[in-house]
Amino acid sequence: MGSLLSILAVGFALGMRHATDPDHVIAVTTIVARQRSIRSAALIGALWGLGHTLTIVAVGTAIIGFGVVIPPRLGLTMEFSVGVMLIVLGVLTLSGFLDRLRGAHVHPHPHGDFVHAHAHAHAPEAHGHDESATPLARIDAWFRGVGLYQAVRPLVVGIVHGLAGSAAVALLVLVAIPEPAWGVLYLLVFGAGTVAGMILITATTAAPFAYTAHRMVRFNRWLAVGSGVLSVAFGLFVVYDLGVVKGLFGANPQWTPR
Numbered sequence: 001m002g003s004l005l006s007i008l009a010v011g012f013a014l015g016m017r018h019a020t021d022p023d024h025v026i027a028v029t030t031i032v033a034r035q036r037s038i039r040s041a042a043l044i045g046a047l048w049g050l051g052h053t054l055t056i057v058a059v060g061t062a063i064i065g066f067g068v069v070i071p072p073r074l075g076l077t078m079e080f081s082v083g084v085m086l087i088v089l090g091v092l093t094l095s096g097f098l099d100r101l102r103g104a105h106v107h108p109h110p111h112g113d114f115v116h117a118h119a120h121a122h123a124p125e126a127h128g129h130d131e132s133a134t135p136l137a138r139i140d141a142w143f144r145g146v147g148l149y150q151a152v153r154p155l156v157v158g159i160v161h162g163l164a165g166s167a168a169v170a171l172l173v174l175v176a177i178p179e180p181a182w183g184v185l186y187l188l189v190f191g192a193g194t195v196a197g198m199i200l201i202t203a204t205t206a207a208p209f210a211y212t213a214h215r216m217v218r219f220n221r222w223l224a225v226g227s228g229v230l231s232v233a234f235g236l237f238v239v240y241d242l243g244v245v246k247g248l249f250g251a252n253p254q255w256t257p258r
């Protein structure tokens with residue numbers, strides 16, 4: 001029993017450390033960039049961790065319990081999807097800023113715990129929309145009870161990240177814990193540690209965005225732009241590294257789970 005508890009404690013600690021991987025932090029930063037509530041950001045972290053845990057446990061159980069072998073090209077593809085996702089998240093974050101570059105005057109407006117921007121002139125009659133008539137406001141009204149659409153993005157991002165990291169975690173467990181039942185339990189505890197770590201990361205990351213959302217609007221916008229640029233740049237690096245250097249697009253892909 002003592003050895004099992006030690007293994008689970010290590011699993012939880014490694015899960016928390018796993019949450020700090022650069023691609024994880026960059027991805028959730030782009031998601032919380034428009035949050036003005038640390039509590040909402042922490043919930044986003046929990047949802048990301050849940051999605052990550054679902055795929056870690058599912059794929060890890062298949063590897064540990066059934067001896068499933070992931071071919072190199074498939075493994076690279078799973079990791080490649082993270083790079084593509086980072087690029088998409090970065091582009092979505094930058095979209096409002098690109099409108100401003102085209103000459104629009106952008107003002108941020110809050111809807112619940114979410115802040116969005118739209119273009120308008122300063123004349124009262126030229127305001128871009130009535131606050132209750134925006135698509136985002138309508139979505140808020142439709143899903144206010146369940147927060148469905150706010151939950152989908154971090155959950156999906158966590159699932160994609162889980163696909164990319166599940167093989168490495170499962171293979172490590174397979175070597176260290178020969179008993180399959182203990183291995184699956186380890187994956188669950190590892191996932192719980194990842195959830196806890198990501199809650200801390202998103203809450204901490206969201207703090208400057210939440211503080212500057214109304215006090216330092218211009219700086220808040222540039223913080224969001226910085227997170228978008230970083231996400232796109234890191235995503236492009238991942239895509240190049242896996243697609244070209246590691247050979248995903250070549251005849252002999254080289255993949256080492258990490």
